[in-house]
Amino acid sequence: MxxxxxxxxxxxxxxxxxxxxxxxxxxxxxxxxxxxxxxxxxxxxxxxxxxxxxxxxRNMEHTARFLKEVSDPKSPNYGKHWSQEKVAETFxxxxxxxxxxxxxxxxxxxxxxxxxxxxxxxxxxxxxxxxxxxxxxxxxxxxxxxxxxxxxxxxxxxxxxxxxxxxxxxxxxxPTLHFDAKVMSREQYLTKRSDRIPITPGKPKEKSIGKGYHRVSPKQGATLASGALADDLALCDQQIVPACLRSLYNIPESNSTTSAANNSYGIVEYTPQAYLPEDLDMFFANFSPKLVGARPTFQSIDGGVLQTDQVDFSYMGESDLDLEYAMVLSYPQNVTLYQVGDTVNGASFNNFLDAIDGSYCEYEGGDDLQQDPQYPDTSGAEGAYTGPKDCGTFEPAKVISTSYGYDEVALTAPYEERQCEEYAKLGLQGVSILYSSGDYGVAGNYGQCVDSDSGSLFYNDGTSGSFVPGFPATCPFVTAVGATQVIPGTNIAEARASGTQPEKACETRIYSGAGFSNVFPMPDYQAETVKGWWDKGLAGTYTEKQFNNSQSTRGLPDISANGANYVVAVVGEYNLVYGTSASSPVFGAMITKINDARLEAGKASLGFLNPSFYANPAMFRDVVEGSAPGCGTDGFAAVEGWDPVTGLGTPEFPAMLEYYMGLD
Structure with a gap:
């Protein structure tokens, strides 16, 4: 580690x-x-x-071993998760x-x-x-x-x-070397940059959400009239709706109205991102009428609020996408919304981790020149949260999906390692942590690459540069979820009937975040599988100037799910939406349904997923088409077996359910 x-x-x-x-x-x-x-x-x-x-x-050198004991299906202690007290005492x-x-x-x-x-x-x-x-x-x-x-x-x-x-x-x-900096409100941001020249002329600049300049955000496509919504599975290559995902991955629609009492599914959002209730109902009315009027369980962390001062796709697109699909596909499980940060300071991943693990809290109070936003917020600004800092206030859900991330190079290794250790601690407690792998292929945030001579980031203009993996997806204790799309012209029902893969690596509007970490060593659970990729000589002509080719670091993603052409209700209109921002919450809904079945049967939640994924890759359908270009290169290609574009492939829900129900 x-x-x-x-x-x-x-x-x-x-x-x-x-x-x-x-x-x-x-x-x-x-x-x-x-x-x-x-x-x-x-x-x-x-x-x-x-x-x-x-x-x-203490004992951090044993973290991987501790986690393997409760998450490796071959271990006699599989599923015997630790209490929060035991975790705190051990470390x-x-x-x-x-x-x-x-x-x-x-x-x-x-x-x-x-x-x-x-x-x-x-x-x-x-x-x-x-x-x-x-x-x-x-x-x-x-x-x-x-x-x-x-x-x-x-x-x-x-x-x-x-x-x-x-x-x-x-x-x-x-604070020292880390650039996980606070961001301004949109009004402040636009005012400040009104006289500045965009770095990429002619292209709309994506806005930062929450704290820092995040890597993953959904991309907006065409606006659709209600009458233009497809209701034919033959059109899933053009519009993805819940029925398409059920067909793609054989996800059954539940007839029950209740779920296991101790099951839970959490979606994390960072203010000023927010959902609109009327958007949820608009979506539910078309795709799950029984959910009209349903709302996620709202958990406000450090002043998290559903702001409505700025209402457009850039503010509502992420939350509406995550919640609409998470709620429909995980039904009857209620979804918990962790809304983090006030409208002044925003929030970071550490603010969220503080709230679900009191032992991780840095300190109470204080608002100064800090790395992570500090609460209570004493700035005196309108909307500032002046209540107590949330420290161990909330229970972590059994599955937590987050569609945000940073470039690994923007933070130091010790910062990333310390946060990664916290994800391991959550895994020990039976929590599954999912992160989107990114939307720019082998490139970083907004297509940034690293100059291999100076080590500086630059915006990719076709010039070759070093690849930029994203964090926390590179942490070996989270599940990194990449993106696929339905192959154009493919009828998914016919493809499934013939036993063929109807999807390829996503190459429409986004490219699945891909590559190898420059910080984290290759975990044991991944070693044999990823070695197979290296043994085939699939790294191409790329050298250490493009990426970490030591064959000893963490590869990503782990698995993939569809991330293109999603129909999403946003601010009263249907939009087509693209991104691994969609892939992660959809996959999280599937894990939540498996947890529900296991908990009803008196078994433990799945917790950390990766060891069991790599031990039984037959649960996934291999993806062998498409690529993840970037940094002036074609990047990596999807090939037979694991690859650093789509991972092990796309989920086969019945196979996953059967496998996990067969484990103690």
Missing amino acids: RVSSFLALAALVASAVSSPATPYVVHEKRTSIPTPWQKRDRLSGETKMPLRIGLRQ APSDDTIQRVRNWLTASGVEEDRISLTKGKNWIHVKSTVDEAERLLKTQYYIYEHDESGQPHVGCDKYYSLPYDVSPHVDLVM
Whole structure:
């Protein structure tokens, strides 16, 4: 799990910054600033800037083994998930770790009353100034500005250091090198960039949703009149509706009106994304009349609100898509909507994780120049959430689908590893975590690629560059879901009757997010399958300049589901919608239905899915057509067996249900 960070740390010891009293080592560094951020002014030394120190947790080197014991179908402990208390106790930092970091701080002149330990003992919070932070970390802090929006971000320059005897006890310090920056409201965003030249002239610029510049967002297609909606399965290559998905994957329509009492399905959305109730009813009236009037169970996290100040596709498209299909396909299971962040600060994945796991919480209170938005929000702005920070307030659902993500290169390895560990902890508790793999093939957010010489991101204009995988999809403890489409001209009923695959890798409006991580090693459950891909020589002529071809890192996606031509009711109109934003919640609905059957039979929820997927790939229908181009290349191609475009293929629901019902 931590191979990359340990090797990086060892390699950097030689560049240690030291003094006779306290030798330091570089703890984290970056080679370039992610596009389109620009370094501006130094921060004033008197500026208040609380530091958060993520403490090294115990037993993290055993995480993969622990998770395998409860998620590998060959294990005698399959399905014997851990309690949240056992998880917290197993991974809490040692007393020695806590004390070493405290001793360093106090010896450096930080008074005890400015040092606090979080409830989960995972983070130490230090009330500090920029001057003090720079002295403690041997670095310099700057204001960075986002070229398009004018959005400011605070971070240190190139690297920061820690005492050599403290560094092994710390995962990361924030804020430092990470560009998971807050975003403005749309009005502020448009005002700021009204006099700026778009980076890609002639193309509409996609707006950031929630916190940071996310990788996955649905793409809007043609608007359809109600009378133009297809009701013939022969037209599923042009319009995807629930009946098409049931036919594609043999998903039965439930006649029951109740589900297992302890089953649950959660969809995560980040403000200002919101759904419109009338859109749900418009969709349900056409495709599931029994659901008219039904609403997801609303869970407001850190001031999450269903805003209606901005009402258009860019604000409602994601939530309407996710909920309309998740609710129809998982019926009679009610869907929980985790709405995260207020309309001022937005939110990050860490805000959501705080809310469902109190031991993960960084600290309570505070609103300053931080990496993740802090609550209560003391900005005084209209709409700011001033209530208490949600810390372990909500129960995690059995299945959680998220259609958002970041470029792996925009965050540091320790940041990603620490968050990935939290997904492993959720898997230990019987939670299935699904993430969309991305919509730009082997390229990153908005088609960005990396200059292989400088390490800088640039917007792809046909120039060859290094591929950019997305995070958290690259985390080996989540299930990464790619996208397919019905092959044009294909009647899916006829294709299924003849035993042929009616789908190919998605190549309409989007390309399935694909490739190999630059951070995470290849997990054991994937090794044999992915080795088969490498053994066939399918990497083509690409070299280490294009992607991590070490044959030792995590490949994605794991599986795929349809992501093209979805009919979605958005702001009173039907639109065709495209993206892995559709694939993930649809697949999550299938896992939810399997959980329901298992729970009714007295069995455990599925929890972490990947080991059982790779152990029984016959549950999926192989995809052998299409590709995932990007960065001036054709990218990778869908081929026989697992491939870094569509993974193991598309689900066969009856085969999955039979397999999982046969497990204890």
